[in-house]
Amino acid sequence: MPLPTPFHTRTAPLCESHSWRDWSGYLSPSMYELSFEREYWAIRNAAGVIDISPLFKYDIIGPDAEAMLNRTVTRDMRRCRVGQVFYTPWCDETGDMRHDGNIIRIAADHFRVTTADPMLRWFEDCGYGMDVTITDVSTRYAALALQGPNSRAILKQLTANLDLDTLRYFRMGMGIINEIEVMITRTGFTGDLGYELWVEAQHAEALWDRLMRVGRAYGLLPFGLTVLDMVRVEAGLLLIEVDYIATNHAVIDGQKSNPLEAGLDWAVNFDKGEFIGRKPLLADQERGPEWRLVGLEVDWAELERLWAAVDLRPKVVYRTTSRESVPVYRGGTNGRLQIGQATSHLFSPLLKKYIALATLKTPDATLGSEVDLEMTVEYSRVLAKAKIVQLPFFNPARKRE
Amino acid sequence: MSNNCDVIVIGAGHNGLIAAHALAKAGKSVLVVEQRGEDEEIFPGFRLALGADDDAGLLRQSVIDALGLVEKGVAFVEPDVTAFAPQPNGRSLTLHRHIQQSIASIATHSTHDAGRFAAWREKIGQLTAVLEPHLHQTPTLEQMGTLLLGQPELVRYANVSARETLDWWFENDALKGLLASSSVIGLEHGPYAQNSGFMLLYQYANADGGGFRASRFVQGGMGKLRQAMVTAAMGQGVRMRGETAVSHILLHDGRATGVVLADGETINAELVVSSATPRHTFFNLVKPYNLEPRFMRRVRSQVYRGTTAKLVLAVSQLPEFVGQTEAGQLDGHIVICPSTEYLERAADAGKYGRFPPKPLLDITIATHHAPELAPAGQHLLNITMRYAPYTLRGSSWGEQRAALAETILQTLANYAPGLRDTILHQRLITPLDWEQQFGLTEGSLHHGQMGLEQMFAMRPVPGWGQYATPIGNLYLCGAGAHPGGGLTGLPGSNAARQILADLGA
Numbered sequence A: 001m002p003l004p005t006p007f008h009t010r011t012a013p014l015c016e017s018h019s020w021r022d023w024s025g026y027l028s029p030s031m032y033e034l035s036f037e038r039e040y041w042a043i044r045n046a047a048g049v050i051d052i053s054p055l056f057k058y059d060i061i062g063p064d065a066e067a068m069l070n071r072t073v074t075r076d077m078r079r080c081r082v083g084q085v086f087y088t089p090w091c092d093e094t095g096d097m098r099h100d101g102n103i104i105r106i107a108a109d110h111f112r113v114t115t116a117d118p119m120l121r122w123f124e125d126c127g128y129g130m131d132v133t134i135t136d137v138s139t140r141y142a143a144l145a146l147q148g149p150n151s152r153a154i155l156k157q158l159t160a161n162l163d164l165d166t167l168r169y170f171r172m173g174m175g176i177i178n179e180i181e182v183m184i185t186r187t188g189f190t191g192d193l194g195y196e197l198w199v200e201a202q203h204a205e206a207l208w209d210r211l212m213r214v215g216r217a218y219g220l221l222p223f224g225l226t227v228l229d230m231v232r233v234e235a236g237l238l239l240i241e242v243d244y245i246a247t248n249h250a251v252i253d254g255q256k257s258n259p260l261e262a263g264l265d266w267a268v269n270f271d272k273g274e275f276i277g278r279k280p281l282l283a284d285q286e287r288g289p290e291w292r293l294v295g296l297e298v299d300w301a302e303l304e305r306l307w308a309a310v311d312l313r314p315k316v317v318y319r320t321t322s323r324e325s326v327p328v329y330r331g332g333t334n335g336r337l338q339i340g341q342a343t344s345h346l347f348s349p350l351l352k353k354y355i356a357l358a359t360l361k362t363p364d365a366t367l368g369s370e371v372d373l374e375m376t377v378e379y380s381r382v383l384a385k386a387k388i389v390q391l392p393f394f395n396p397a398r399k400r401e
Numbered sequence B: 001m002s003n004n005c006d007v008i009v010i011g012a013g014h015n016g017l018i019a020a021h022a023l024a025k026a027g028k029s030v031l032v033v034e035q036r037g038e039d040e041e042i043f044p045g046f047r048l049a050l051g052a053d054d055d056a057g058l059l060r061q062s063v064i065d066a067l068g069l070v071e072k073g074v075a076f077v078e079p080d081v082t083a084f085a086p087q088p089n090g091r092s093l094t095l096h097r098h099i100q101q102s103i104a105s106i107a108t109h110s111t112h113d114a115g116r117f118a119a120w121r122e123k124i125g126q127l128t129a130v131l132e133p134h135l136h137q138t139p140t141l142e143q144m145g146t147l148l149l150g151q152p153e154l155v156r157y158a159n160v161s162a163r164e165t166l167d168w169w170f171e172n173d174a175l176k177g178l179l180a181s182s183s184v185i186g187l188e189h190g191p192y193a194q195n196s197g198f199m200l201l202y203q204y205a206n207a208d209g210g211g212f213r214a215s216r217f218v219q220g221g222m223g224k225l226r227q228a229m230v231t232a233a234m235g236q237g238v239r240m241r242g243e244t245a246v247s248h249i250l251l252h253d254g255r256a257t258g259v260v261l262a263d264g265e266t267i268n269a270e271l272v273v274s275s276a277t278p279r280h281t282f283f284n285l286v287k288p289y290n291l292e293p294r295f296m297r298r299v300r301s302q303v304y305r306g307t308t309a310k311l312v313l314a315v316s317q318l319p320e321f322v323g324q325t326e327a328g329q330l331d332g333h334i335v336i337c338p339s340t341e342y343l344e345r346a347a348d349a350g351k352y353g354r355f356p357p358k359p360l361l362d363i364t365i366a367t368h369h370a371p372e373l374a375p376a377g378q379h380l381l382n383i384t385m386r387y388a389p390y391t392l393r394g395s396s397w398g399e400q401r402a403a404l405a406e407t408i409l410q411t412l413a414n415y416a417p418g419l420r421d422t423i424l425h426q427r428l429i430t431p432l433d434w435e436q437q438f439g440l441t442e443g444s445l446h447h448g449q450m451g452l453e454q455m456f457a458m459r460p461v462p463g464w465g466q467y468a469t470p471i472g473n474l475y476l477c478g479a480g481a482h483p484g485g486g487l488t489g490l491p492g493s494n495a496a497r498q499i500l501a502d503l504g505a
């Protein structure tokens, strides 16, 4: 049986659907209601909150903490100032992606890393022989992601000591809520305005109660993993084991991918000196990576055209993200050639388009060009005209403002 | 003159010197840096090459020839008696260089075993003959496959415990104990454990026919052998820097570019070749955080766990042992190991972090073949003891030194009752001392145990068994590389050959 998170006493009674998932060994609501819609629209139009306590959390502390992380990840951690948060991938010695996560710089010699997969041994191995202590604090802290356009207004009601108007995107501040110390980072997995709140586990319920009481007036609703998986695709954010396979999970080399292939070239700093995987990554950069992560869009007219053939309206709405990968081709129905695959795809209720995160052969991955995405229309495989578009699909100004 | 050179060799042990010699001979300018000084006076009036081993039986003829050691004055002493084993019941067993004499001595204990001994020796000879060429090659996985698939007898003998193979052949405890004493050299576990079968073969490779393991001494002491190696290397233009530790290896872009010495001096080189242990090389000289984590983890997981202590005694006269009938019986190894069970019980103590009340003792009298090491009429006894675990349970070597020395002396008193009164000086070297004074990680004689999982292409770690390392331009040439420890000279000569091949020279 999965474990309850520190918020379980609060989330369980609200989980009307009784649909739970196992997230890293914790019981985690998939959806609170039988339909995803209210949760989904709450995030985009009001505010939503999700219990993200199952994330793994590591404290990296000591005089060599910066150096240890800098050799481990692909970004230049020397440029991460106290109070800043860096999203970064990290690789193994082949340059392929081992994982990715957020790193919060709490003090000059104190970082906290949050990851989806356990990473203690890897971090310990990376820091062996350095003056640094690496501690798994996963159970010490409970965490909530408060996301959506109203999230700042709600948070302002909760904490007086922190100026949220000046807390910039990917920055961290310490807030006091109900006399509880809460670390607040302006981060999230939704691509919207949002915050993540980190609190010692024993204060979890008090934080939840206060947040929900204040949030009611702002349309705040709890949401589960199903909806998270929808909004994160709209936000163009990768999911481990779905959009890329971590090196330690890959069964064959072909399943691995490096950050350049995964659209994370902006997060690889070759100038900072040695880091794990630098050499093969540099070689790949010079050769030109074989694959590229892109966004694909199928517009409504095209969907109507496909379903018109069987006298139906497009049967894509009311569906959530599919993680069933599908092939992407070029060359139309005759002489078609597979150029890659879409790994996460859904009809975005907000954008009214079918969108997909896809990995394509680099020569076929040019922005604006047209490719064919395989879709299923009444049991038949058909090719939908899809356009390669800039990621993220949804990028509201309020995310950074 | 610039101190830069083509190759820096770290460590002037046998393997470092042999590699330096071969590289210089191929035209490289070579500098050898050694942390230790010349052999000091061990006691007033007594000299001994302490770090050095006492038996040169494993040293291969190819190495002797390549360095021209005989021409440089090295003379080997091959006493008629190779091993003498006094027994608790006052009797003794003696093995000789000539097998008929060994058989005669065995017959006084067991006619059954005397009848089998020549056939056993021949069997071991056949197996080591199969093994031998593989020890001279750069190992590959294919080679391991060839051995595993093509040599079932070798696999059978190498893969079981020494107790097993000895029980296949013999019945007598005194004989089996004496033979088993060779099977645990440098190992953490006893003769009932795997790896002892292989070590037994390893110690018999290069042996002559008499029945004890490869054994011979150097006239004038082991220091003479080392000096001859230095002379040979310098004859090829090798430069030597003694009493200078390498503080770390210089890296640029994942490649070794030279070394920094303890005094801060920097020396640049095209290649750095280390005869220090792999753990010392990678963790102290390269630093773990300059290695990719998976390789680092492998080095961290390497097994060292030294179990050998040494007690050196200066005595005013030759000892007399029980069961001894003539003086010549003390010319070779004097082995206190009356049965495989005795040895296993000694190993049991070590396994649980203690040293045993009844240890294995392997004694040689250095002054037999090197009388000049001591004042006339006085002698130096080299006593190798097992099992002295590197990590003591609930105690430390600082606390236990005196107790260990006492245990050794008490054991000795049972077999050489008068010896204690003749002791002039004594010095104990624990596994911790080996580490701190000789750079032997965890006091492991063989620079990492010679368990089958750390042998051949898996020495020092899987994936890096060809002397090269993940650090570009950094090679290993010491006992931590194939084929391993013991004074064979093979890691050094194999490494040099592989380096030159890699350079395309």
Ligand SMILES: Cc1cc2nc3c(=O)[nH]c(=O)nc-3n(C[C@H](O)[C@H](O)[C@H](O)COP(=O)(O)OP(=O)(O)OC[C@H]3O[C@@H](n4cnc5c(N)ncnc54)[C@H](O)[C@@H]3O)c2cc1C
Residues within 6 Å of the ligand: B010, B011, B012, B013, B014, B015, B016, B033, B034, B035, B036, B051, B052, B053, B054, B055, B056, B057, B058, B244, B245, B246, B247, B275, B276, B277, B280, B285, B308, B310, B434, B438, B439, B440, B444, B445, B446, B447, B477, B478, B479, B480, B484, B485, B486, B487, B488, B491
């Ligand atoms: C007590 C003892 C008894 C043994 N008895 C025998 C025996 O009788 N017969 C036998 O065949 N084998 C014996 N062995 C095993 C054998 O000695 C070794 O396996 C073999 O000599 C290893 O040789 P090497 O050249 O590879 O390493 P070593 O002889 O260990 O040489 C390495 C050298 O590197 C130096 N070094 C290390 N780090 C640094 C640094 N940072 N800077 C500068 N220098 C450095 C060390 O001081 C050392 O001199 C014995 C070993 C020991 C310890």
